[in-house]
Amino acid sequence: MKTDLRVSKTKEALREALLNLLKQKSLNSISVTELCQAAKVNRGTFYAHYGQVENLFEDYFRTIMKDLADSYQEPYRYVPSLLSKDVNPVTIRIFHHIEKYQPFYRIVFSKTVPLSYYYLLFDEVQNLIKNDVSEHYNTDIDISMLSAYQANAILGLAIEWHRQDFRQSAEEMNRLLVRFLSL
Amino acid sequence: MKTDLRVSKTKEALREALLNLLKQKSLNSISVTELCQAAKVNRGTFYAHYGQVENLFEDYFRTIMKDLADSYQEPYRYVPSLLSKDVNPVTIRIFHHIEKYQPFYRIVFSKTVPLSYYYLLFDEVQNLIKNDVSEHYNTDIDISMLSAYQANAILGLAIEWHRQDFRQSAEEMNRLLVRFLSL
DNA sequence: ATATTTAATGAACAAGTGTACAATAAAAGT
DNA sequence: ACTTTTATTGTACACTTGTTCATTAAATAT
Numbered sequence: 001m002k003t004d005l006r007v008s009k010t011k012e013a014l015r016e017a018l019l020n021l022l023k024q025k026s027l028n029s030i031s032v033t034e035l036c037q038a039a040k041v042n043r044g045t046f047y048a049h050y051g052q053v054e055n056l057f058e059d060y061f062r063t064i065m066k067d068l069a070d071s072y073q074e075p076y077r078y079v080p081s082l083l084s085k086d087v088n089p090v091t092i093r094i095f096h097h098i099e100k101y102q103p104f105y106r107i108v109f110s111k112t113v114p115l116s117y118y119y120l121l122f123d124e125v126q127n128l129i130k131n132d133v134s135e136h137y138n139t140d141i142d143i144s145m146l147s148a149y150q151a152n153a154i155l156g157l158a159i160e161w162h163r164q165d166f167r168q169s170a171e172e173m174n175r176l177l178v179r180f181l182s183l
Numbered sequence: 184m185k186t187d188l189r190v191s192k193t194k195e196a197l198r199e200a201l202l203n204l205l206k207q208k209s210l211n212s213i214s215v216t217e218l219c220q221a222a223k224v225n226r227g228t229f230y231a232h233y234g235q236v237e238n239l240f241e242d243y244f245r246t247i248m249k250d251l252a253d254s255y256q257e258p259y260r261y262v263p264s265l266l267s268k269d270v271n272p273v274t275i276r277i278f279h280h281i282e283k284y285q286p287f288y289r290i291v292f293s294k295t296v297p298l299s300y301y302y303l304l305f306d307e308v309q310n311l312i313k314n315d316v317s318e319h320y321n322t323d324i325d326i327s328m329l330s331a332y333q334a335n336a337i338l339g340l341a342i343e344w345h346r347q348d349f350r351q352s353a354e355e356m357n358r359l360l361v362r363f364l365s366l
Numbered sequence: 367a368t369a370t371t372t373a374a375t376g377a378a379c380a381a382g383t384g385t386a387c388a389a390t391a392a393a394a395g396t
Numbered sequence: 397a398c399t400t401t402t403a404t405t406g407t408a409c410a411c412t413t414g415t416t417c418a419t420t421a422a423a424t425a426t
Contacts (some may be wrong), residue, residue: 006373007421033412042375049415090277111299119256122342129237137366148343149336149363156335159305160328174323180332187391189403216382225405230384368426374421383412390405396398 011049013039018056027123028055028112031073054114057107061117063162064104068097072128094125095173098158104164109162120156124149186316194232194242196222210240211295237297240290243356247287248307253279255311277308278356281341285349292345308334336363350357 017039021030030053036043050056071093096103108117129147137146154177161173168176200222204213219226220280233239254276268310289298312330313333320329337360352357 001424004373006421010374023231031412032414038345043413044376044415045374051414067237073320077188109298111297111302113298114294115292115296115298116294118301119294119342120312121389122339141362145343145359145365148339149360150339152339153332155327155335156331156333156338157303159302160331164327176328177332179324180329183329184394186402189391193404226383227385227406228404234384321388357406358368368400369424370426371422371424372420373422375418377417379425381415381416381421382411386406386408388405390403390419392403394399394401396400 007049010039010041010063013041014046014049014056015060017041017061018053022107025109026110026112027053044126055117058116058120061104061108061120064101065120066092068124071097092174092177094154094158095161095170095177098161098165099170105158105162122148122151122155125154151163190232191311193222193224193228196224196238197229197232198243200224201236201243205290209293209295210236210290216355232353237299237349241303244287244303246301248283250284251277251307254280275360277337277341278344278353278360281344282349282353288341288345292342304341305331305334306340 001044008155017035021035021038032043032046032053035053035056036046046056050059107113108121126147130143133147133150134143137143156160156171157177157180161168197218197261201213204221205217209228211279215226215229215236218239219229233242267357289303291298309330312334313326316330316333317326320326340356342359344351
């Protein structure tokens with residue numbers, strides 16, 4: 001059975017209202033009450049679907065990360081020439097993705113937000129690397145640990161990128177990563 | 184001028200009450216009201232010092248991380264023999280530190296907690312690496328980016344360690360890190 | 367078209383939040 | 397010891413939170 005039209009209608013209204021409010025104020029200053037007023041949705045209805053505003057945002061985050069996953073379907077155009085074979089381009093699309101959704105990732109990387117958002121990103125990158133790594137290394141190595149190590153290294157660059165207010169281009173971040181991988 | 188005795192008294196009472204409550208329930212289920220009742224501190228006084236329960240925990244986290252920083256004063260006894268010179272032992276004390284405060288780090292790495300705790304840890308490790316890295320590499324390299332990259336790689340292991348319920352020993356984590364560094 | 371299922375609504379409730387301010391009490395300075 | 401400074405307390409207020417439940421309305425199924 002498909003989802004009830006009313007459900008998708010209210011979820012859409014809430015998402016829309018959240019995005020509008022985020023233009024004016026920070027995520028954790030948005031109350032359930034004002035969100036529901038903006039969305040013209042009953043407060044009880046909100047609680048039926050999400051428990052807190054953070055969960056609504058997480059819902060939206062998942063759709064954005066779906067776009068990251070999807071990007072691996074099409075060929076990648078941004079790999080610097082020096083890359084080619086050593087570094088699997090798979091690991092490197094993340095920076096263009098973050099650049100594309102920059103206003104969004106300013107929130108994801110902000111201090112007051114729950115750690116769960118970071119974990120969503122971590123999971124995604126770790127899984128991408130897991131697929132890649134399991135082919136290239138011996139089987140006696142702990143794949144979970146190695147992929148966690150490599151995935152989070154990349155996210156470390158993303159964190160620093162955010163801290164420097166995204167002043168570098170995604171291209172530059174790619175080149176940085178390639179350089180560090182060859183150290 | 185030193186801090187007022189009354190201030191340290193109330194802060195101590197609040198910290199003590201928080202630690203007791205954390206034995207029974209999760210951080211974000213602890214209300215300001217019940218915390219203040221347990222600490223026998225007026226609710227208004229709490230708001231004068233911290234704005235939310237999370238900030239009180241952060242305060243405590245800082246003292247624990249001070250212990251990590253201090254550990255670099257004394258010689259390190261846990262370095263596997265294979266390490267010696269390639270890997271600076273500086274980077275590797277983190278796992279014994281986390282092991283020592285394990286119940287605490289279960290909270291720090293839990294999903295609902297603010298990202299700021301992770302950043303505190305990240306800052307600490309990044310700075311330790313910065314000091315080390317600035318000696319060993321060319322000056323044309325972006326030290327902030329490289330240290331962010333390396334620091335977060337290590338924290339990636341910590342995240343995965345937490346996810347696997349800390350089943351490995353700190354020694355094992357050290358060996359894993361050494362191995363990954365030589366790949 | 368109609369009946370059935372199920373989601374959204376509105377109202378109401380106890381509890382917690384965040385803030386303000388005058389009154390009190392405890393440190394610090396002399 | 398006494399005065400001054402400053403933190404804590406108690407009370408109050410408007411507001412938000414999270415939950416419940418009967419009522420209404422919209423979508424699905426026949």
